[in-house]
Amino acid sequence: QVQLVESGGGLVQAGGSLRLSCAASGRTFGSYAMGWFRQAPGKEREFVAAISVSGGTTIYADSVKGRCTISRDNAKNTVYLQMNSLTPEDTAVYYCAADVQRFRPSVLQDSYDYWGQGTQVTVSS
Secondary structure, three states: OEEEEEEOOEEEEOOOOEEEEEEEEEOOHHHOEEEEEEEOOOOOOEEEEEEOOOOOOEEEOOOOOOOEEEEEEOOOOEEEEEEOOOOHHHOEEEEEEEEOOOOOOOOOHHHOOEEOOOEEEEEEO
8 A cells, every 4th residue: 555645736826836745655665656647627637757666767748848857755755746937737736646566657547556635736827
């Protein structure tokens, strides 16, 4: 079992930055890949970024590439999503997820076994 708790969301103006955090507990954090997804109002949940066990491999959705950075601190059982140059199109509930069956990151939602409750990010124009 893995429990995930996101934090760091909020209201920010366009062009601003936010850093989301996801604290994990339960299974050894350094043994599974992690991902971030988001769901905007009226839209399906979509992939944002993912990171391997070691942090050495990261993948990003085209929509956030160059603006977002995913990282992890295995000693703190936490994964982060640094988001810069935010636009109103980034407004969504952001979820972190754990893929306990893989070391390498996946873009597929079905790969992930555990999900957090989500944190709201709202970007005003």
